[in-house]
Structures are given as structure tokens and as C-alpha cells.
Amino acid sequence: MTVTTTDPDTLVSRSFGHGARQVLALHCTIAHSGAWRGVAALMENEATFVAPDMFSHGRSPDWDGQGDFPDLMTRAVSNLLDSPMDVVGHSFGAMLALRLAVKHPNLVRTLTLIEPVFFAVAAQDAPELAPRQSEAMRPVFEALEAGDAALAARLFNRDWGDGGTRWPDLREESRAAMIRGIHILPASNSAIYADRPGLLRPGVLQSLKMPVLLLRGSRTQDLITVVNEGLARRIPQAQFKVVEGAGHMLPITHPGETATLLREHFASVADETDR
Template sequence: MKDLSPVHVRTLGQGARNVLALHCTIAHSGAWSGLAAALEGEATLIAPDMLSHGRSPDWDGQGDFFDLATEAAVAQLTEPMDVIGHSFGGMIALRLAVEHPELIRSAVLIEPVFFAVAKQDAPDLMAKHDHEAQPYTDALAAGDMALAARLFNRMWSTDDSPRWPDLPERTRAAMVRGVHVVPAVEDVLFQDQKGLLSPGVLDRAAMPVLILSGSRTHPVMPVIAQGLQRRLPDAHCAVVEGAGHMLPISHPQDTARLVRQFWQDVGSR
């Protein structure tokens, strides 16, 4: 196994509940700061930076990126913990729940980008998504990472999100740095390369699961959430009103309220 010790890990908050927090593509572990503050006193978030993100080193293009990200996350599971994952981080969280159920007490999947679910359940909506994604897909294929990051960010933002020129240069540079991992996980997200949708596989994730979506997100995301709810043994969905795909960053208080209620419900069983 590749040495993952250089991966940077940030600790946020001070609470009795240890939570593994997995950020989305072209973000970093600091994206959990708002949620950690909203959960202050209840949870300690252990948040690794993926390779090519945050303070972790760049991915050298060798090996399977999804495997490397999953291995880095597993390294933080020193005891049974709760996990929260956003977007691609939600995919890592789902895989942890399937492959290491003894170490996952509960899982919160925030807008998990498991497009293979939508391809099965709503192929028309997936076709719409693919059409809208074509510009940044073309930019990636052309090697124009700056344009790809800009278009990728715009597609997953809402109308009132900051425009690309208004973002700090450091933020834009970080997005450009990380966007090259997007095509590296395409087969995982769109074709279910790891076989998570194979018969019986998701049954292994028997712990309580909460799947969160924003009410203003891309229409394919609720389809994925509902599809996972039907396929997982103990899952339910909730919606953060007024939020888009970036809901843990844009609506940390509302997200925290739903997460806190979920943990309370789990604890009362």
C-alpha cells in the first residue's frame, strides 16, 4: 500500500463525538469549519485533505485515486466513528460504510455524486446532467484546467454563489489544482467501477444513514438520494431548504440541525 502519511489532517471542534469528515472535490478540510462551529461542544471533526487538495501533497497520477482517498480515510478510523461526507467525499463515506461497517456507527451522505444510481433510475435526468457537464468535460479533455475548474464550480453553484472573478485568487488556484482528479474517478461515479450497486453489496452498510440534499441543487441529486435510500437497509433523506450542492458550506446551521437530530434519533434506538 502506498505511504499516505503526508496526507494532512485537520481537527475541528471539541466534542465527545468523533466524526470523520470528508470534503468534496476542489475544496479542502477547512470547508467543514462552519459545520464544526455549528456543532460546537457536540463533535470533534477529523478532516483529512485529499491528495491535490488543501495541505496534502499533489497526486502523482499513479494508482487508483478513489482507492488512495479511501485508504487515507480508513487510516483515521482508529475506533468506531460517525462519518460525514460531501459530494465525492460522500462516495468515500459510502464505500467506508460498505467495506468497514464495524468502524462506522452512522453515516451522513451530503449530496453524494453516485451518478450510476441516477443512470439506473432516471436516465433522462442523467442525459440532462451530461449535456450540462459537457463544457467542463471538454475543457478537461483539452487540458485547460483553469477553465475546467471555473465551469465545474459554476455547475455546482447556485445563482447567488460568488462568481469566479469574485473568488479570492487563492481559492481559484486551489480549485484549479484539484480539478484534475475529476476524470480520474469518472468510472467510479458513473459506471460503478467498484461494484457498490452489485446485488447485496449495499446491504453491508446496515448502520443508520442520513442522505442530505439541497432544495436548489441539480435535479439529478435528489434522484441519487432517493435511490440510495431505497437500496440501503437503514437510510432516510432530508432536504436543506434554500441550499444548493454546497449546503454544508452555505447553510452550516441548517445542516447541523439535521445532523444533530439524526444523531439524537440514532442514540435513542
């Protein structure tokens, strides 16, 4: 029997590594917490990665479709911030990480946003790109509206996956996991496209005081470049860097480069256990 929920306390997480530094790592849509395994393995003596599975992903129960999904996920991952942590998010996970930094600035020691899909930034800074993104995503949303989750997941993975594995060549369980989670995509639009949480209101991002690292791959989509540059202009202590040869899935495809950049970023703020 499938378990569904809107209870933020039912989120499932696991940890990787055994280092003193505590890292909260938030994965992207249609992935799971294991996406951080490669990066965490390279930093296992330095950090412990606490990695939750989003609802309808990994080992967490399915979202029942009630309420606002970004709000639910923000409440759920907030429960894992019981002391200052380095917060790292990828894609939609980066959206959640940014909301945590705004909501709990004293508990976010450093913030890392990897390929954040905050398209509301691009709508403000490069409005000419917005129609292109909407057109690119139209087949995915049309498939979902038609009830074809498998096609929607396949199209979304083609556009935003690692580009190295064709859909038919993926393991059956991997395809099933992507199909299971794809329904949260339109449910996330309120935060991604419309900025319903109000992060772009004057003074909100400008109030962030922690060091912020914005990462993207050199082979990513143009819109991500606009988003990263736009966030860097709005956040006082932000810097952005590019991983050469990487696309959207750089934490998975380029764990070594990602770990190196995280290590350097974390060094900007000493862990309490080092004092």
C-alpha cells in the same frame, strides 16, 4: 517544489471542535477540510470533526496520477477510522463515506451522505437523465483535455458551486486551489459513473446496518434527487431530508441547518463515552 504522492499515509487532516463524539468529515472536489469549519463551530462542544484534505487539495500533497484515485482516497481515509466514528461526506466525499461504510461497517457508527454524486444510481433508476448530465459536464472535460485547467475549474464551480460568488470575485488563492484540484474530476469517474467498486451489486448497500441520513438542498440539480431517493430505497435504515433554500454546497451555505440535522442523526446512536 511540488510534492506528488500515491502514498495513502501522506494525507493531511486537521480537527475542529473539542467534543467527545468523533466525526470523520470528507469534503467535496476542489474544496478542502476547512469547508467543515462552520458546521463544526456550531457543534464544537458536542463533537470533534476530523477533516482530511484530499490529495491535490488543501494541505495534502498532489496526487501523481498513478493508479485509481477513488481507491487511493478510500485507503487514505480508512487510516483515520481507528475506532467507531460518525462519518459525514459531501459530494465526492460522500462517495468515499459510502465506501467506508461498506468496507468498515463496524467502524461507521452513523453515515451521512450530503449531495452524493453517485450518478451510477441515476443511470439505473432514471436513464433518461444520464445524457443530460453528460452534456452538462462535456465543456468541463473538454477544457481539461485541452490543458485549460483554469477554464475547467471555472465551469465546474459555476455548475456545482454555491452560486453566490462569481469566478472573478473569488480570492486569487481560492481560484488557484480549485485549479489545482480539478484534475481529479475525470479520475473519479470510475466510481461516480461506472461504479467500478461494485456498490450497486445486489446485497451490498442492502447489508448496511448503521443509521444513514441522505441530505440534499431544495435548489439542487435533479440528478441528486434521483440519487438520494435511489440510495434510500437500497439502504435499509436510510432516511432522506431536504434543506430548504440550499443548493449543492449546503454544508457551507447552510451550516446551521446542517448542524441541526447532524445533531438529530447522531442522537440515533449513543456515543461510547455517553454509556
